[in-house]
Amino acid sequence: MRRPFKTLYEQDIRFWRQPSARWWYGLLLIALCAIPLVSGEFYVGELAGLFIFAIAGVGLMLLTGYTGLVSLGHSAFLGIGAYTEAILLSRGLPFYVTLPAAALVTGFAGVAIGIPTLRMSGLYLAIATLAFGSIVGTVLQKWEHVTGGFDGLPVKSPFLFGIKLDGPNGVYYMSLIGLLLVIWLALNVLRSPLGRAFVAIRDSEVSAQSMGINLALYKTISFGLSAAITGLAGGLFAHYVRHLAPDAFDVLLSIQLVTIVFVGGLGSLHGAIFGAMFMRLLPQGIALVRDDLPNWLGRMPGLEPSIFGLILVLCIMYEPMGINGRWMKVKAYFKNFPMHKASAFRRQKSYAKSERLR
């Protein structure tokens, strides 16, 4: 891990931690912009899906990784965003209104559910959001004259300044821009007092409160922001799938979103991206090896969720910092090459950590 010599307090809150990072990310951006020119439609579509899940992952990372609140109902926000986008577009509103509206509506939904539930400890929040997700899923199924019920809802193609943004390439560039925007927003939030307050709440609610942080207010902001970003991802997701079906937004999707955050690595935006890569690549990987597996395993109906579950369990038990943490360790190993210390990353176990109030 690079630890630059710090001479200024501003170094801690600079947008670019190291000046050279600018060039590397610039190169990555140019490469990403060029991919649709050289690659087949299938890969472009898959990458667009990855970007959309990365957006949702960044949204959830702000909540879970930085504020320390876990939500098991984020599929509901993805669904609200997607349906808002599709319904507003079908009412004839222009695309540049509908997509921000999808994010805003979802953000308000997040605040509305956050205000009553965030007063409680983290555990209750997980249960409450699980219930909320399941209620929204049922509403999407049963509110037929708005959502189309089980028949689903077709999504109209978006137009921007007279250009039809359709097909994998259109969705790809939309999602890429959305992802860049969200990462830029998240980085700036995290270096502002707002983001610092989030981290303080995560590390200790009691000490955050005694430093003058209004817990309910900041938790609600975090939840609303996270919901709004997930809603934006939902709006893009509507264009990605082009036909919305209510059963896509179930508990399993929520758990997948949380898995992105956990497997990627809590408390880092890189982790959200890594997690989204893992989440989108694993099904492809399974599909590749499926035919070579023995029949009882390869044809198993629940193969994919069970592998997700297994990786989640192994990750929490053996690498709680996720893919990003592993990456940091590998980097540190090569950086300090002959002087590597096994204890450099030893986790501090806090046996006495208790959320019990007595």
Added chain:
Amino acid sequence: MDDAARLLQLVVNGAASGCIYGLIAFGFVLIYKATEMVNFAQGDIMMLGAFVAYSFIHQFGMNYWVGFGLAIAVTAALGFLLDAVVLRRVIGQPQFAVVMLTLGLAFIFRAGAGLAWTYDSVGFMTPFTNKTVNIGGLVLGQDNVSIIVGTLVLCGVLYLFFSRTRLGVAMQAASQNQLAAYYMGIPVRRIFSLIWAISAGVAAVAAVLLAPVSMIDVNMGFLGIKAFAAAVLGGFGSIPGAVIGGVIVGVVEQLSGYFLPPGFQDVTSNIVLLAVLILRPEGLFGKTIRKRV
């Protein structure tokens, strides 16, 4: 059949399914009180218990009561091992890590049950299937009555266990104050594993009691989500509260299926859950406690 009798029947049916929610919630609360972990896999442990019972009673052709006892023992052993092998390693990690861990375990259990048994729905004969009992002119299914009676008996047994036996009192002590329990010479770690075993055993009882009214399949564990409503309604730290909460949720669910348009029945438990969290987060029997710094 007149309206009052119909209503009474609905209440009995609701109370029966509510007892199942209550028993699953019982497992959550027991583990939560002792170890501060919430076991999101409780519903899936119940599912495993159901399949184990199916193996003993249907596949091996054992007597119902023998199979019942063996299923409880096997599932309890599984609960013990789960704590000793997996959950003990994550002590000290944040609470939501345990939430995710148990969710992951739930997926593995589902796949494991699908591989070991089947992905289809199965069932087995019980002495209570398709029989009725006549109480004062009211005709009720023996299956529902057996669930209610079984729950009452189990609650009585567990009450006696926790209040009268050495082990039960040790468990209470360990969940009230770990450190003090250690000082008193209580093997807290083994006690915690035993608590997991009891809660898995209770889940197995719920599964076997449920068998006459519901088929067994790998997705049975989703009942666990409804059981959260029961646990929260009861205050998430109160064992009698969990069972009473379960009965309330079950009855409300049946009545809403009768009086409200279709579709509401599925979400009733979730709406109850959110309403309780919003209006009375400490539940019916909980206490609010604030942290002192």
